[in-house]
Amino acid sequence: MKVRVLYFAAARDLASVESERVPLKERASVGDLAGEIVRLHPSLKALERSVRFSVNFEVAERDAPLRDGDEVGVLPPVAGG
Amino acid sequence: MKVRVLYFAAARDLASVESERVPLKERASVGDLAGEIVRLHPSLKALERSVRFSVNFEVAERDAPLRDGDEVGVLPPVAGG
Amino acid sequence: MKVKKTAMITRRPIDPSKVLAAAADDAAGGAVLFVGTIRKKSDGKRVRGLSYEVYREMAERKMGDIEAEARRRWPVIGIAMSHRYGELEVGEVSVAVAVSCEHRADAFEACRYSIDAIKGTLPMWKKERFADGTETWVKGAPIEG
Amino acid sequence: MKVKKTAMITRRPIDPSKVLAAAADDAAGGAVLFVGTIRKKSDGKRVRGLSYEVYREMAERKMGDIEAEARRRWPVIGIAMSHRYGELEVGEVSVAVAVSCEHRADAFEACRYSIDAIKGTLPMWKKERFADGTETWVKGAPIEG
Numbered sequence: 001m002k003v004r005v006l007y008f009a010a011a012r013d014l015a016s017v018e019s020e021r022v023p024l025k026e027r028a029s030v031g032d033l034a035g036e037i038v039r040l041h042p043s044l045k046a047l048e049r050s051v052r053f054s055v056n057f058e059v060a061e062r063d064a065p066l067r068d069g070d071e072v073g074v075l076p077p078v079a080g081g
Numbered sequence: 082m083k084v085r086v087l088y089f090a091a092a093r094d095l096a097s098v099e100s101e102r103v104p105l106k107e108r109a110s111v112g113d114l115a116g117e118i119v120r121l122h123p124s125l126k127a128l129e130r131s132v133r134f135s136v137n138f139e140v141a142e143r144d145a146p147l148r149d150g151d152e153v154g155v156l157p158p159v160a161g162g
Numbered sequence: 163m164k165v166k167k168t169a170m171i172t173r174r175p176i177d178p179s180k181v182l183a184a185a186a187d188d189a190a191g192g193a194v195l196f197v198g199t200i201r202k203k204s205d206g207k208r209v210r211g212l213s214y215e216v217y218r219e220m221a222e223r224k225m226g227d228i229e230a231e232a233r234r235r236w237p238v239i240g241i242a243m244s245h246r247y248g249e250l251e252v253g254e255v256s257v258a259v260a261v262s263c264e265h266r267a268d269a270f271e272a273c274r275y276s277i278d279a280i281k282g283t284l285p286m287w288k289k290e291r292f293a294d295g296t297e298t299w300v301k302g303a304p305i306e307g
Numbered sequence: 308m309k310v311k312k313t314a315m316i317t318r319r320p321i322d323p324s325k326v327l328a329a330a331a332d333d334a335a336g337g338a339v340l341f342v343g344t345i346r347k348k349s350d351g352k353r354v355r356g357l358s359y360e361v362y363r364e365m366a367e368r369k370m371g372d373i374e375a376e377a378r379r380r381w382p383v384i385g386i387a388m389s390h391r392y393g394e395l396e397v398g399e400v401s402v403a404v405a406v407s408c409e410h411r412a413d414a415f416e417a418c419r420y421s422i423d424a425i426k427g428t429l430p431m432w433k434k435e436r437f438a439d440g441t442e443t444w445v446k447g448a449p450i451e452g
Binding site for chain 3: 331333334336337339340342343344346347397398409411414418419422
């Protein structure tokens with residue numbers, strides 16, 4: 001299966017990509033994707049502990065399952081307002 | 082001595098006067114004035130317990146002393162905003 | 163520097179955005195504005211409008227006291243308030259208070275304090291005029307000293 | 308009835324008085340507006356401006372969630388919020404939230420809740436551009452789930 005990954009702010013700067021499709025094994029979790037994107041873009045390691053993920057526009061924990069076609073946001077600490 | 086008394090809102094309606102000079106004996110207090118205005122305008126008795134007084138633009142208790150020329154406001158319960 | 167009149171008792175319509183602008187400052191990260199308007203109903207009766215009466219000189223001094231106390235309690239950068247008197251219709255603004263601070267928690271608290279103090283300590287009275295032609299002084303609370 | 312768009316992520320300048328108007332209602336006695344502006348200093352360094360980035364589709368949904376939660380917790384009559392993104396200069400408005408309620412205590416609390424939720428749960432990031440030419444992503448907190 002594949003998920004669509006969007007990188008924001010510092011994560012985008014480090015990955016040098018805005019969005020990409022990432023292939024994953026069946027029944028992969030958010031945590032599995034987290035490992036995979038650091039493998040694809042080693043510089044993301046700097047954000048590994050502070051980043052959170054959204055799955056289809058909702059914040060998801062690392063053990064949340066992913067499905068083919070999901071949209072995953074890679075979200076550094078936020079500072080709106 | 083004399084003080085200037087200003088009546089507001091329901092107090093003005095009941096006294097049928099906006100302002101007047103009220104003669105008082107020397108060393109009269111706010112409480113003495115309260116008695117005097119009810120004597121002058123008996124209908125003010127209806128507000129006797131809810132009204133408060135200002136002396137020279139500051140809220141004053143009944144035992145506060147008055148001096149010649151003071152400006153006294155007769156203030157029904159307030160409801161601004 | 164532009165001089166802004168920051169505390170006003172006025173017979174003219176209040177523009178809340180001007181009150182906000184009077185409190186705004188480049189050094190502030192957040193501003194909180196409270197706007198009070200004439201509601202169309204009171205105790206279930208349809209309101210046509212309100213007449214506000216004020217002891218003007220005392221009210222202006224009280225506004226000065228409120229500003230001073232807000233600045234004493236919170237790190238206020240800008241503060242502005244306007245209260246209208248005279249005849250107001252439903253939907254019109256009767257009072258507006260704006261406070262700006264570096265941090266928003268302070269701005270919320272100082273604005274809340276200020277409008278509470280305006281309601282409790284300003285010598286103002288209002289008479290409701292109902293659609294059925296009757297009118298009555300709004301029952302308030304004894305003015306706070 | 309005029310249809311008002313009450314939750315917006317926008318690249319255009321925000322007019323706080325329009326946000327306030329979008330939340331206003333004849334049935335409400337009080338409205339509270341929060342306005343966030345770009346400060347001229349951050350940690351003592353002179354700021355020239357900010358670049359805001361947003362995950363727009365998620366942010367719009369989060370705004371909907373915030374409105375729903377505010378309405379669930381307080382008797383909100385009207386609520387409106389706008390957050391800007393793109394390039395902003397010092398003194399410009401980055402965010403505005405307005406809430407109207409019958410009673411002012413509710414309006415203060417619901418507005419405070421909403422701006423806190425905007426800051427904590429909207430996927431937005433800002434990069435400060437300093438007068439000395441440097442720029443840096445503002446250190447934030449992990450987005451709340």
